[in-house]
Amino acid sequence: MQCGWKYSGKFALLFSALIILSILIPYTFALISGNVRPLLPLIRQNDSDITQSGICSVALYIIAVIGSIMISVRYVHVSSQNEARNWRLKILNKLGLSIGFVSFIGLIIVAAFPVNIDLGKKELWDPSVLVPPLMGAFFAFFFGALYMLFQTAISLFFYEGNGRIVMIRFILFMACSICFATSTLTTMFGNKKTTSDNIYIQADAMMKYVMEPNVLSSLCEWLMVLFFAVYFLTFVRESESISVAITFRHLITGRRISLASLT
Numbered sequence: 001m002q003c004g005w006k007y008s009g010k011f012a013l014l015f016s017a018l019i020i021l022s023i024l025i026p027y028t029f030a031l032i033s034g035n036v037r038p039l040l041p042l043i044r045q046n047d048s049d050i051t052q053s054g055i056c057s058v059a060l061y062i063i064a065v066i067g068s069i070m071i072s073v074r075y076v077h078v079s080s081q082n083e084a085r086n087w088r089l090k091i092l093n094k095l096g097l098s099i100g101f102v103s104f105i106g107l108i109i110v111a112a113f114p115v116n117i118d119l120g121k122k123e124l125w126d127p128s129v130l131v132p133p134l135m136g137a138f139f140a141f142f143f144g145a146l147y148m149l150f151q152t153a154i155s156l157f158f159y160e161g162n163g164r165i166v167m168i169r170f171i172l173f174m175a176c177s178i179c180f181a182t183s184t185l186t187t188m189f190g191n192k193k194t195t196s197d198n199i200y201i202q203a204d205a206m207m208k209y210v211m212e213p214n215v216l217s218s219l220c221e222w223l224m225v226l227f228f229a230v231y232f233l234t235f236v237r238e239s240e241s242i243s244v245a246i247t248f249r250h251l252i253t254g255r256r257i258s259l260a261s262l263t
Contacts, residue, residue, distance in 0.1 A: 010239055011066060011069055011070035011239060012070060012232045012234075012236050012239055013239075014066055015063065015066050015070050015232055016229040016230070016232045016233050017229075018059060018062060018063045018066060019063060019225060019228065019229040020225075020226075022056060022059035022060060022063060023043055023056075023222075023225055025055055025059070026052040026053075026055050026056045027043075029052045030052050033052075040215055040218040040219055040222070041218060042217065042218050042221060043218075043221045043225065053114040056111070056114070057111040057112070057114055058111075060107045060110055060111035061108065061111050063104075063107060064104040064105075064107045064108050067100070067103075067104050067107075068100075068101065068104050070232075071096070071097055071100035071101070071147070072097070073239075074096075074097075074151070074235070075093055075094075075096070075097040077238075078093045078154055079093060081158065082157075086157065089154065089157050092150050092153055092154050093154060095150055096147055096150035096151055096154065099143050099146045099147045099150060100143075100144075100147045102139060102143045103139065103140050103142075103143035103144040103146075103147055106135075106136045106137065106139030106140030106141075106143065107136065107140045108136070109132055109133070109135065109136030109139065109140075110133050110136035110137055110140060112132075112136075113132035113133045113136065114133065138184070141176075141224060142180065144176075144228060145173065145176050145177050145180055148169070148172070148173040148176060148228075148231055151169065152166065152169040152170050152173050155169055165234060168234060169231060172227050172230060172234075175223070175227045176227040176228055176231065179220040179221075179224035179227065180220070180224055182217075182220045183216075183217045183220035183221050183224060186216050186220070187217055
């Protein structure tokens with residue numbers, strides 16, 4: 001039994017779209033509810049409400065699943081193209097797959113431990129759930145950036161005569177890495193305690209928001225997610241030539257059944 005879907009090979013396009021939607025939808029709800037300032041809020045502030053947190057968590061789970069499928073397909077594709085059995089390419093491919101899975105585990109941790117704001121005590125983050133999401137975000141973006149680096153290196157083997165796509169991927173990797181480093185450093189060495197005054201919209205918020213210490217971190221977070229999403233869009237054209245069949249094998253009879261053909 002076999003069935004096909006014409007556009008199912010575009011995992012990279014779906015993955016990038018989900019990344020953008022996972023921050024825009026909670027941000028829209030947070031903005032309507034008045035929970036964040038209109039311009040450059042921290043991304044993690046967008047899911048401070050229960051509804052927004054639920055939407056963000058579901059989106060992250062879906063992204064982790066789609067992303068895992070995408071990097072697995074990428075791994076198989078690179079392995080099949082390595083006809084010369086280049087050991088360097090083989091190592092890069094395996095390391096890239098492992099690092100990619102670690103990155104998505106980080107996303108799952110972020111989704112499983114949403115950040116809460118205690119409005120009654122006027123404190124920033126509930127300390128009981130502060131460490132897990134921050135560690136999850138670190139794993140997601142740090143190992144995500146490493147995955148970008150390994151995939152850029154792998155691209156050198158396939159685009160020897162066309163360095164344009166390699167350069168684009170390298171520039172996006174560097175931009176994402178710079179944003180990640182800047183965001184991490186500003187978070188570590190910024191204000192140790194941030195009150196609700198610079199989370200929620202105040203009367204003079206639009207006049208003084210640029211003076212807040214977390215603005216640079218906010219800008220880097222948004223740019224980092226954008227560069228991350230754009231990077232995987234560079235794989236859309238490559239995915240058009242990939243055909244993957246999902247097959248189940250009966251343990252007793254050994255009969256193989258193809259449930260889907262992804263083209």
